[in-house]
Amino acid sequence: MNELKVKMKQDYGSNPTTVRQTSKYQEEYVHPFVEKWDELIDWEARAAGEQEFFIKELKKRGKKKILDVATGTGFHSVQLLRAGFQVWSADGSPMMLAKAFQNARQHNYLLRTVQADWRWLNRDVHGRFDAIICLGNSFTHLFSENDRRKALAEFYSALKHDGVLIIDHRNYDVILDKGFRSKHTYYYAGKNVKAEPEYVDEGLARFRYEFADRSVYHLNMFPLRERYVRRLLGEVGFQRIYSYGDFQETYHTDNPDFFIHIAEKKYLANDE
């Protein structure tokens, strides 16, 4: 029941770089950080950066019934509702869902929210969806391979036979291999916020977020490599995986900030 208490302060103990647990995300999104999240992502700048990429990809495939599994403060749920999709909004953090509901209300939408951890998604979310979106560098919160495989298997199972999963993550390859730099255009587009890695190794990317009022928060995340994510998607059963770098086909992009994978479930038999 602890996750239902309003937490005000992050706590990583005396040795923050040793904190590498999947379930930590619920405590990381403390009330004041959630209240500041939209300063970090800046809805207008983010919408301009995305150029309706997700809406176009979903429409192109004729998808209508969408499950947003990483609703956060509701940015994509609201974009998709506005574009006419049927949307269900899930997240493991009740604090995030409360903020998302409030944000959507301001745009004259009522969100259908479900608190659900991806590892047990089908226990709490019922029905089959045309598409699942897991966006905004969310999958990076899973620290063990077992958790990643279980979450992807749950996503796969919540999709209709020809459903698609759209999932993204930071370009951790470049952060791990060459060091951090960012265009600040597509995701964390807020102009008065600094979002930078404070510590990185193959098992942890600890990011520091500093806001205009000098308040500082952190997130401990697992640095996902692009080829690894593509491999996992294939291994859980997705048949075709299209990857993009900053919304362009990857071969057009040199060192994108973010990778986006569109994984299609529809089975293609060898003899077809």
Ligand SMILES: C[S@@+](CC[C@H](N)C(=O)[O-])C[C@H]1O[C@@H](n2cnc3c(N)ncnc32)[C@H](O)[C@@H]1O
């Ligand atoms: C980086 S935020 C992104 C939020 C939103 N998609 C955006 O782009 O602004 C990651 C979100 O994933 C959620 N999350 C992380 N791990 C989760 C898990 N295991 N199950 C369900 N939600 C999870 C967090 O609560 C948080 O709302």
